[in-house]
Amino acid sequence: MTELEKQTEEKIFEAATDVFIEKGMDGARMQEIADRAGINKALLHYYYRSKEKLFDAVFTIIAKQMLKRFAPVFDENLTLEEKIRFYYQQQTDFMKRSPRLPLFILNEVSRNPQRVKNVLKHMDHTNLLKILEEQHGDEFARYKINRETLPQIMTSIAAMSIFPFVAKPIIEAIFEKFGTNFNEYIERRVDFATAFTYNAIKSREK
């Protein structure tokens, strides 16, 4: 693969990523991807034979990048509270840079649930629970976190960080009337969510 070929393929991939995230699979146009990549439609099909294949390539890589970003949560040597903060910080930083990405992923996964399985396929999931239990067994016991409550807690944490970006237009519209600024709200989000979550967990101690 020559240097030029790599450049072109990268240019196409980046343009496709932008357009797909902005417009979704249905709304995206091959012509627009070609335009943004600074090439023509013929060359676009020269590299990626179809819209479907191009989309699959984009989606797979994006999803894997996101997963990789949060892997440290499972091997960092942190307390439970530090780990919660670390996750909120990572997720928020990431979405500040790519605010439209979460909605894009939720959408396309909803349109084709099989995609999740393809991405998770190569992940060693069997150990995740064990790892968490080994690292935080004492805290889990103290706060009565078991296989029934852990999913509730984990989805709550994901929800608290992701939802504000997914519902941004609605939240902004309401905030506007309340005199609240969205960016300031986001700046305080990591601190608030960490305290909120950890307090809720701590209060489970009898």
Added chain:
Amino acid sequence: MTELEKQTEEKIFEAATDVFIEKGMDGARMQEIADRAGINKALLHYYYRSKEKLFDAVFTIIAKQMLKRFAPVFDENLTLEEKIRFYYQQQTDFMKRSPRLPLFILNEVSRNPQRVKNVLKHMDHTNLLKILEEQHGDEFARYKINRETLPQIMTSIAAMSIFPFVAKPIIEAIFEKFGTNFNEYIERRVDFATAFTYNAIKSREK
């Protein structure tokens, strides 16, 4: 407007609602709406002159119905904890019946943020903050809830109830590997979220 006309218009509206929620504005096809309504395309345009107008009608009514459903939160004579539970219960019941609706709304609002403003336009928002402060002034003081933390708390509550349905395919895929069942998880969601939220708020008391 005759009885038959009403029936037809209703049939069209319901079919359009289903298709738009399933496929979104971009993915929806006028032919499919006509088919599901049991009529033909010509008649469809006889009632709604364009896809755009049909979509606007559907979206506006759906959004207003959702808003109306949560209005009682502001006038029910309940404690803060009861009110939180009431909201979670309403929202969850609603989404159990229309699981695809939240993602649909988030999507279309993201594609056209102006829509939120049109829906909120006719709402008396100025009083909402005052009403809450009058009803729960003592609790707000005790738990140090002010104009800065209230938005954080409210978005957290919305997030905890809505997100599981929006991210259902992802959550299901992960749960499958963890041996957790999504429906059981949802059955326990209202209780968990209420306790989680209220404990987090209570712990703000020094």
Added chain:
DNA sequence: AACTATTTTAACCAAATGGTTAAATTAATA
């Protein structure tokens, strides 16, 4: 029965879209 409104049929249109093709051109390489 006469009249009006609703619904169907069916053909049609223009625009957009994903995709193809072949030939010419330019750049890279041996």
Added chain:
DNA sequence: TATTAATTTAACCATTTGGTTAAAATAGTT
């Protein structure tokens, strides 16, 4: 320089899609 690969140009195609039209048929009303 000869050859190969990358890129452009530009015309083309089939299909889909939102939308239109006109005439016939059906139902509802007076």
